[in-house]
Amino acid sequence: MATLLSRALDLLYPPRCVGCASFGHNLCADCLGQLLPASGPGRCGRCGVRRDDEGRCPDCWGWRDLDGARAAFEMTGSARRVVHGLKFSGIRDLASDMAEALVPVVKELSPDAILPIPLHRSRRRRRGFNQAEVLFERLGWPPAPGRLERVRATASQVGLSAGERRENVAGAFRYHGPDLKGATVAVLDDVVTTGATAGECARVLREHGAARVYALAYARAPYRSSASGRSDG
Ligand SMILES: [Zn+2]
Ligand SMILES: [Zn+2]
Incomplete structure (x- = not known):
């Protein structure tokens, strides 16, 4: 039907x-x-950001609870239009294209569980859907044993520094479900930028037994060039 x-x-x-x-x-x-793949040579092996020098990666050296970030594409050109088409124009079928692109990334990571990053219920009501949940549905991965809840509405991360982003999402999430017993968990969103939101989820999931937590997203927005773009990561 x-x-x-x-x-x-x-x-x-x-x-x-x-x-x-x-x-x-x-x-x-x-x-x-x-579209520009967000993996391969010339990138940080941990967070996937493009870089041409060695040593401490400016994008992920401050990550404490995230083991890494994996994404299908760089957040430029059509990838940005895809993300915005789903999130702001509500073209939900784009989530199928996004999920298809994520399949090899997910297979390589092969997490024990994938948890979509929740929106606060007030924002979810306004938007009518959570892009991360729609993406998770289209991915067709088995449901996780538990779920995350965003217990506090947070301001948009756009225009905030990495530190401000971490502060903005501190204590915003709660986990409901059984202990994660050393599992490798991926937290899913449409875009990952500084990893602040995923990192806060990771902190909570580690408290509940997760051994490794990765940010998984359709697009990787390099933080240093993200100030001009609309993104939530
Ligand atoms: Zn890095
Ligand atoms: Zn075209």
């Missing part, structure tokens, strides 16, 4: 590529091919 309805809607309102506005797909093959 849902498929019939979506097919009828596709006829009435054919999907348009968020990258180039061509008809037929939410993200066309050309625009998909131009």
